[in-house]
Amino acid sequence: MTAKTCPHNKACPLFAKFQVQSFLRIWQMNYCQADYSRCARFVLRSQGKQVPVNLLPNGREVAGLDGPGWD
Amino acid sequence: MDLLHGTWPWWLGALVLSTLTVGFYILARRPLGFSSSLARVLDFKTERRMAKAQAAALRDPAAFDRALREATLAEFGQAAATGCDQDGAPPAAPAIAPRPPWSAQLTFVVMIAVGGFLGAALSGDFALRLDLGAEFARLVAGGGWLWPMLLLAGLLVGFGAQMAGGCTSGHGLSGCSRLQPGSLLATACFFGTAVGVSFLLAWVAS
Numbered sequence: 001m002t003a004k005t006c007p008h009n010k011a012c013p014l015f016a017k018f019q020v021q022s023f024l025r026i027w028q029m030n031y032c033q034a035d036y037s038r039c040a041r042f043v044l045r046s047q048g049k050q051v052p053v054n055l056l057p058n059g060r061e062v063a064g065l066d067g068p069g070w071d
Numbered sequence: 072m073d074l075l076h077g078t079w080p081w082w083l084g085a086l087v088l089s090t091l092t093v094g095f096y097i098l099a100r101r102p103l104g105f106s107s108s109l110a111r112v113l114d115f116k117t118e119r120r121m122a123k124a125q126a127a128a129l130r131d132p133a134a135f136d137r138a139l140r141e142a143t144l145a146e147f148g149q150a151a152a153t154g155c156d157q158d159g160a161p162p163a164a165p166a167i168a169p170r171p172p173w174s175a176q177l178t179f180v181v182m183i184a185v186g187g188f189l190g191a192a193l194s195g196d197f198a199l200r201l202d203l204g205a206e207f208a209r210l211v212a213g214g215g216w217l218w219p220m221l222l223l224a225g226l227l228v229g230f231g232a233q234m235a236g237g238c239t240s241g242h243g244l245s246g247c248s249r250l251q252p253g254s255l256l257a258t259a260c261f262f263g264t265a266v267g268v269s270f271l272l273a274w275v276a277s
Contacts, residue, residue, distance in 0.1 A: 001138055005090040015126060021134045026150065048107060048236055050117070050170060053134075054124045061124075062138045 006036035008045060013053055030055040075194040092244045099171045102249070104241030106232040107181065108176045118173045210272050231261075 006012075011033045019022035031039040040059035044051045054062040095103040102275035111118065128135045145161075190199035202208060202217060232238040234259050237246065240257020243262075 011156050017132070017135055017138060020140065023140055026147050027141065029145070050111075050121055052124050053245045056142055056146075060142065060144055062135065 004033065006042055008042065009033070009036075010046040012041065012050065013051070015040065017053070027057055030056070075190075088244060089248075096245075097174070101171065102241065102245035104237050105180070106229075106238035107241060108179050110233075111173060112177060112180050115173065151213060206276075210276055240274045 009028070012032070015024055015028075031042075036042050039057040039059055041051050041055055044055070054059065056062060074083075092103050095101075172212075188197065202213065203211075206215075208214070208217070228238075232241075235242065236255070237257070239261065242251075242254040242257040247258050
């Protein structure tokens with residue numbers, strides 16, 4: 001059982017990318033303020049690994065950004 | 072005091088290592104750790120992929136936001152838009168210190184080898200050799216067993232460092248100096264094992 005809120009809740013770099021607050025809040029409610037041990041970002045961070053900016057808590061990467069430099 | 076030959080006094084070694092540990096943290100804003108630096112250097116494909124993702128996010132924040140909305144709707148459906156408030160400014164920038172660049176980690180790893188070479192060369196002790204000495208051959212492994220033994224030992228060191236989340240420098244220097252319980256335990260384990268093995272070898276040799 002994990003603590004109530006993710007320790008990285010206030011400083012997760014992904015949050016700064018959201019323009020619509022309700023979209024951000026639903027991620028926070030379902031991951032950061034719930035069982036955050038299943039958050040892919042938290043898991044990577046806990047392992048001391050780098051966390052890609054486009055990695056979502058559900059383990060998927062933000063897609064649909066075609067263009068040079070995105071693979 | 073002759074610093075190029077023989078073993079340094081304990082206090083000087085401690086002073087140099089503590090300066091290195093604190094200096095690394097001040098410069099890199101990260102705890103010193105060789106295995107983590109080496110892991111980053113070797114995982115260059117992930118580094119490149121992450122740099123591209125970061126660049127794409129910075130290049131077109133609007134496209135990133137659109138992609139985030141689509142991903143959110145795909146995960147939570149229209150519930151994500153329920154009670155949708157007005158578009159607003161993103162939250163304050165995170166207060167996480169950026170990681171040192173990959174090239175800095177590569178420099179750190181390479182310079183450890185260069186420093187070791189320079190130290191040996193300046194002391195006049197440098198010599199290319201394919202064994203670890205007669206005593207090692209007598210007590211541990213020699214001849215055809217040397218390389219398989221070193222290979223196995225290297226695998227165990229790498230596996231152990233990965234399992235423990237760090238090596239002697241990460242846990243012993245950085246972790247212990249910050250009184251991290253896991254590091255204190257890890258250091259007690261590997262130093263205790265080293266002391267035990269040293270006594271065992273001394274007993275075997277006698």
